[in-house]
Amino acid sequence: MNNHRPHMLGYVRVSTEEQADSRLGLEAQEAALVAEADRRGWELTILRDEGASGKNVNLGLRDALEQLAAGLADGLVVTKLDRLARSTGHASDIMERAQRQDWNLVMLDIGIDLRTPNGEAMAGMLAVFAQLERRLIGERTKAALAAKKAQGTALGRPSLMPTAVARRIIEMRATGQTYGAIARTLTDEQVLSPAGRPIWHESTVRRFCKSVELAKADA
Numbered sequence: 001m002n003n004h005r006p007h008m009l010g011y012v013r014v015s016t017e018e019q020a021d022s023r024l025g026l027e028a029q030e031a032a033l034v035a036e037a038d039r040r041g042w043e044l045t046i047l048r049d050e051g052a053s054g055k056n057v058n059l060g061l062r063d064a065l066e067q068l069a070a071g072l073a074d075g076l077v078v079t080k081l082d083r084l085a086r087s088t089g090h091a092s093d094i095m096e097r098a099q100r101q102d103w104n105l106v107m108l109d110i111g112i113d114l115r116t117p118n119g120e121a122m123a124g125m126l127a128v129f130a131q132l133e134r135r136l137i138g139e140r141t142k143a144a145l146a147a148k149k150a151q152g153t154a155l156g157r158p159s160l161m162p163t164a165v166a167r168r169i170i171e172m173r174a175t176g177q178t179y180g181a182i183a184r185t186l187t188d189e190q191v192l193s194p195a196g197r198p199i200w201h202e203s204t205v206r207r208f209c210k211s212v213e214l215a216k217a218d219a
Helices: 018-022 024-040 061-071 088-101 117-150 165-176 181-190 202-218
Strands: 007-014 043-050 076-078 105-106
Touching: 007 061, 007 088, 024 076, 024 088, 043 117, 043 165, 061 076, 076 088, 088 105, 165 181, 165 202, 181 202
Parallel strands: 007 043, 007 076, 076 105
Antiparallel strands: none
């Protein structure tokens, strides 16, 4: 008889110092996670980010993802999708990581549980919307850049790529590695992207390499 109780990491976050000081947001999330753990027979460890936005991977979430990657827990549970990530794309990245590393992800508000058929289906739908979100953002960005270029506005912005990571990408590219291979290597080694996300996309590496090539051409 298998008596193993899944060890889940509960993640709670509030985005403002006022919410963190009042404890009301954190306590409500924690109470919901504890109730779900009791109902499903989980062992639960709660990790917190207080006064932190969901735009990037904050310290508490980073800790959870590192523990899961190391096999120290069976899954991650949050009360709502927006506690895990601010965008659909960011949440989809974390789901892809969960599926690749074989740990569970549960979001109580939208009924995602990657260990169930319904949860897998919901995850697939979220991935589709994430792809649409990225395409729409890309189209809006292209349109905005085209408009600025037509107006004679100088384009470009400071790179958010850490210097050490940038140098490594350039070196890997110089050895003939594809954009996809570089992205997979950085993802497998848990190097965070410039946006602080745990997964690298081929398009991110390609854009960076193209920007380097353009900079060299203009020099």
